[in-house]
Amino acid sequence: MIIAIDGPAGAGKGTLAARLAAHYGYHYLDTGLLYRAVGHLMAERGLDLDDPATAGNVARALDPSHLAEGELRGREAGERASRVAVHPEVRSALVDFQRAFALRKPGAVLDGRDIGTAICPEADVKLYVTASPEVRARRRTDELNAKGRDVDYGRILAEIRERDERDAGRASAPLRMAADAVLLDTSALDIEGVFRAALAIIDAKRAEIAANAP
Numbered sequence: 001m002i003i004a005i006d007g008p009a010g011a012g013k014g015t016l017a018a019r020l021a022a023h024y025g026y027h028y029l030d031t032g033l034l035y036r037a038v039g040h041l042m043a044e045r046g047l048d049l050d051d052p053a054t055a056g057n058v059a060r061a062l063d064p065s066h067l068a069e070g071e072l073r074g075r076e077a078g079e080r081a082s083r084v085a086v087h088p089e090v091r092s093a094l095v096d097f098q099r100a101f102a103l104r105k106p107g108a109v110l111d112g113r114d115i116g117t118a119i120c121p122e123a124d125v126k127l128y129v130t131a132s133p134e135v136r137a138r139r140r141t142d143e144l145n146a147k148g149r150d151v152d153y154g155r156i157l158a159e160i161r162e163r164d165e166r167d168a169g170r171a172s173a174p175l176r177m178a179a180d181a182v183l184l185d186t187s188a189l190d191i192e193g194v195f196r197a198a199l200a201i202i203d204a205k206r207a208e209i210a211a212n213a214p
């Protein structure tokens with residue numbers, strides 16, 4: 001069973017994906033971490049993020065089992081990830097790892113930007129999780145302020161818009177909804193509502209697969 005979850009930054013896909021994986025006992029891969037790790041390693045080594053060949057070399061040498069999550073979660077790492085993710089050399093270097101992960105038994109949940117369109121076009125369930133830029137910026141601002149960081153809503157909104165533009169506007173595997181994905185707009189839903197909506201979709205698919213099994 002492969003569950004592909006795509007959508008823009010800050011729509012709540014990570015929270016949803018992790019909960020779904022825990023609920024069904026599936027493996028979970030946050031594919032954004034791979035791109036974040038490439039950007040982070042490059043910055044650490046003083047390399048040019050906009051150089052496709054160098055970025056491709058770093059991506060090919062990446063050992064995903066060594067992802068130190070903590071330092072990759074921040075806004076700066078997200079911005080760097082989005083920049084290196086435009087390079088086809090980087091994207092192709094990360095394909096095999098993601099596809100192998102998706103095949104893990106008894107199932108896998110992957111979240112990212114191109115899972116339903118490019119990495120796992122054969123996924124059993126595809127969800128496209130989104131929310132308006134304003135709602136995403138408001139949530140992110142509140143989240144950071146709650147952690148004691150004094151951030152400005154207008155600045156966060158501008159960052160979100162910029163990231164959306166780069167992720168959806170790039171030539172290689174841009175962010176877009178797969179034709180057979182189900183749209184989950186979380187603008188007016190809380191985490192619980194999104195989770196329940198996703199469960200209904202996935203349970204229906206699981207029942208269909210069980211009914212068709214030999």
Ligand code: DC
Binds near residue numbers: 009078085167
């Ligand atoms: O989901 P995230 O915010 O951690 O992703 C960081 C960046 O990585 C995102 O802005 C674009 C890139 N990315 C991608 O291009 N494809 C993916 N499957 C996941 C992330």
